Amino acid sequence: MSRTASKGEATRDAILDAAIALAREVGLGALTIGGLAERVGMSKSGLFAHFGAKEELQLATLKAAQLRFDEQVSKVAFQAPRGVERLRALFERWLSWAAAQRQPGGCLMIAAASEFDDVPGPVRDFLAEQQRGWLLGLGRTVQFAIDSGDLPADTDCEQFAFELFGLILSTHHHVRLLNDAHFLASARRGLERLIVAPPRHNA
Amino acid sequence: MSRTASKGEATRDAILDAAIALAREVGLGALTIGGLAERVGMSKSGLFAHFGAKEELQLATLKAAQLRFDEQVSKVAFQAPRGVERLRALFERWLSWAAAQRQPGGCLMIAAASEFDDVPGPVRDFLAEQQRGWLLGLGRTVQFAIDSGDLPADTDCEQFAFELFGLILSTHHHVRLLNDAHFLASARRGLERLIVAPPRHNA
């Protein structure tokens, strides 16, 4: 069957699947090994042996979530041609990742960032690095839209990315807290305004 | 001295002061009674007696934070005359509340919302109600700017408030996680774009 799927790796993947789901509900910091073990259906110590420390479990969970994000958001959006079309695809995928998933709990990375932004350590470091990379990737996608002639040449990519991120955050916040999906439409209107009247350099 | 400041109320206030500070660092959920007691310099049971339950402590902490917010943000901004001037004042005050405070930890309400958005109970209910009220207040401030002729008559107040909130969230997120104050400037540029090219109805 799968080439390198030893039993250990298989259960490890299953654990991380459950860890993502559980952490989205209670938070990455409130993720307990006992609770996770019960959810997966194995012993606490058996699960623990896969990671050796709680912090490792947290990091592994974040990395697994990032992998999923890349597949469900970035990868899919990058099938659209460069330009606003890809930008819209990315935004739409991102929206459904962050605020419209069926299972409870929003975006793990966003929640974890808010949770760990004052807790120094590897988890925070990972999140910060991840954020830097994502911001860069967003800026690049905007640049492609400029290159395609879909956006004015003097569009400020970084400012655009910053505001785009704000739209996602606001949607995430309101949809999750107020349980009102109409904010998804607000997000889309915000994107259109960004496209029609984008932020520009020296303006 | 102060009229109704029995000893009990005084220490209760001191406790809540410390609770806000501590909760901003570790999160409202990770707030422990023992840790808070140590910080305040009193016994665990003595502190506990003031609230009777941890959830009451959490709620009291949130209410105390809201009180501060009203005084430091809303109240001050409302001294400016209605219109964009007040809008700018509000935004600036809000910015320094959320992302530029000296002490560690960002905005408690934002962090708590992200932490409790999937944890049913009084804390979540309080946060949701608070958010509804704030969104309404924001919209009203925008409406004043329309009435003063500073914004087009067909400006969409709710959409405006939604995007404004996104700017604050994005700033909060980036400043806290990446420790880079230059995002404050991004926030201000976002506000200017909102004023110059606001979202409109039927557009």
Added chain:
DNA sequence: CATTAAAACGAACGGTCGTGCTAAATTCTC
């Protein structure tokens, strides 16, 4: 100042946390 009420304390409770250790069970390799 004496009395009473309020507030703070100290010790203890049952539980759960993360983490070692050792033994049993399972999977992999030849």
Added chain:
DNA sequence: GAGAATTTAGCACGACCGTTCGTTTTAATG
């Protein structure tokens, strides 16, 4: 299928959690 390696379980530990209770200290009242 035998033997080695990996994976899982069981149990115990010290620490800390929220909470209770009885006592002692402190503040308010006449």
